[in-house]
Amino acid sequence: MSTAAVAVPTNSVGISNLPNQRYKIVNEKGDHFTIMVCGESGLGKTTFINTLFQTTLKHQEPRRNNGPIKKTIDIDITRAVLEEKNFKLRVNVIDTPGFGDNVNNNKSWQRIIDFIDDQHDSYMRQEQQPFRKIKFDLRVHAVLYFIKPTGHGLKPLDIETMKKISTRANLIPVIAKTDTLTQQELSTFKLRIRQVIETQEIRIFTPPIDESILSNGSATEDNSAAIEHARQLIESMPFAIVGSEERFTNDKGVQVIARKYPWGLVEIENDSHCDFRKLRSLLLRTNLLDLILSTEEVHYEAYRALRLGNSNEENKDSSIPINTPARKLLSSNPHFKEEENALKKYFTEQVKAEEQRFRQWEQNIVNERVRLNNDLEDIQSKVKKLEEQVKNLQLKKR
């Protein structure tokens, strides 16, 4: 009792200390955060992740030496524990190497979508277990979609993939390698992307702005600053980023993370050069919890409601622990479907060939039989002839 009393001011009950208790618990437990990077190869995804966490989380892929060009999309998970001021954050980084690199990119988003759905699914299953203490949770909290800095607009592949992702996870579009776009080009490019995103009804993640505080007039200074910050973030979407892992000294003599060109030094953490700081603020500093909570509340709930709702309709009389039918993954994947068709075709062809062979065989046998029968007849007739001859001879003898 006495220890608790120390922290609580003497004239209050102590309820106001609750947030502090909470803080302590969270601090000890740590948290986890899963981020997915998605985009064509060579847009600087790996570099960006390393820049974001300021360590070499992911190593550059070793160059494929010999061997043919890969045609598949992989899912590549990197796990790490980051510690800052004794607070531990477990970070899972999911990369999708091979996305958009082939000649035919139709359906190449399927692997990514399936992965996100699978995580929701496995989490839901774990929740339904009688003992559900240990949870293996890889639900994706944020998807960074890297857009190629063409200066033109979004490609159909980008649009299709972003549409699909945005219904399942928090989507944050970023323009990669913006050090090849001048200010003017960048602003037109951003404008076009925003137009397309709006008209195509792609829902990107936006930091929540609590309008009610403003309208109620109860805005404190702290609140309004936060709102202003969120506004700025929304305005500069999609974020234009530059990534680097190297440090250089700029003209003010300060060591900064930057890219060094013969014509200048691009400082990553300089707001007039790129939006990296804004993006980091959105991802980590101010809105990390929003990302995690909205995944839990919006996307996971939507998935769960859909799955459970569906299965309820199918077997209404089943009792509470509903056995959700396994997701029909196999039949859904178009690649598998193609493969299945090919196999079926192959199978029928094989059967046909075998049948043909058997028929031929049968024909041969029939032919053989006819031939043998003929032979037999011949021999029989010969025998008859001979017998007759014998008879004749015997008659003559008498």
Place this chain on the structure above:
Amino acid sequence: MNRDSAMPANLLRRKKDTKRGITYTMLLCGRDGVGKTTFANNLLESNIFSHKYNVVNQITAENESKVKVISPTKVVSYNSKNGIPTFMSELDPSRAQFEPGITITSTSVEIGDLADETANEDDIILFNLVNTYGIGENLDDSLCFDELTTYLEQQFDLVLAEETRIKRNPRFEDTRVHIILYFIEPTGHGLRELDVELMKRLSRYSNVLPIISKADSFGKEELAQFKKTIMKDVELYNVPIYKFEVDPEDDDLETIEENQTLASLQPFSIICSDVKDKNGSYVRSYPWGDINITTDNISDLKVLKNVLFGSHLQEFKDTTQNLLYENYRAEKLSTVTSPHIGASGKDNTANRASAAPSLSNFASLVNTGQFKSSQTLAMNLEGARTPELKEPYDNDQASPIKKMSQALKEENEEIIKNIKMESPLINDHNIPEKTKLRNISETVPYVLRHERIIARQQKLEELEAQSAKELQKRIQDLEKKAHNLKLREKLLRQQKDHSSSSSSLTTASSGTQLKKEDTLTDLASIASGRN
């Protein structure tokens, strides 16, 4: 007299060439957004070409003395899965999810010698610039391969037909592509499947010169590393690109040295820009510094220009003519005329009989072609040719298609008329005995044309069917959308009626509710697709 005949052969040819002007055709190829258009503008030091989504009607060559547009940009070939042309349209966000297909355009300009300032004033190059749009933008890019190779093949066919004809056309324009610039994206990772495949296919018809565009995304060491990676990949996948080779026996020291330096620079890396600074030189200005695009140690643009218009122009033309075209010709002629050649050696009656199929084939085309073309083209055909690029497309999709089909129809009819006029023999069944050569010269052009016409007709029919299908689909989609919207409106109205009595609480939350509903319906549709 004597002096004239002592003139070296190549000089003579040069003189002849300059009198007519040198024709020179270049194809720019590479994914959308790597800077082809900007490069084209920089190359000609003008702003003839307008950017995607940014159609400007400004065909004003700033350097009037050097560049003159003869025929403005026109679409020469076009294909798309949904059959709807997108070239040079304004950005339409609501249609951005449709695949743009591939468009090939051609622009002819007349230029004075850009690279060589000291050259004669009347040295004129008739420069054809062929540009491609839409590579890498489609979900499935395999369409682009065929379209490009067909285009290049067609140019060869045209020349072949002209060569073998009895009456030559004095105004014939050689549109064979002499050099293809393949733009590689600055990924830092090496070549992709598309790059390898495309370069391999294109190299059968022309010299392919890979260049790295937007080199301003690389630091010095990164650029060197990337160049090395590209060359390694080129070796690894056996991509037959143009190499600056040296022949120690034939070439003089200077050429050897030059080629060696060029080979060491390959693949060229370039930086292009549309913006001029106060001094009139093109720059890219960033918050962290300005780049002058002609600076030698940053961008190889100057070197590349020199190679393209100066040192290697004739070389590119020669390899196209003497090696690639000859190969193609030998191959083509042996397939087209092999029956005649085989038969003509034996006796003449057999020759006539064997010649008959291709000729009669052709005759049947003449007889039926008119009928066929008018029949198929009557149904609103969509064409490979737009009459004029700068004509604004209406929102109504039918009108450009109609125009195209009209133009094509006329052209087709003209071709058929020409063929009829030129070959009185065709309808005459008593064909006199011919030599082998004559036989070839009479059949080949027509067979080639025949092939071309049929191929084009097929393509048009396909395009038409696709566009009809696509339009149908879009109409259905729109109807569905309208229906959904109506339903939603009804729902909202009902909700409003319900909640109007209670309080404003529900209206505030209806926004978020709607959002969730959207997610649900999308997921539901996907799930239903699965089952």
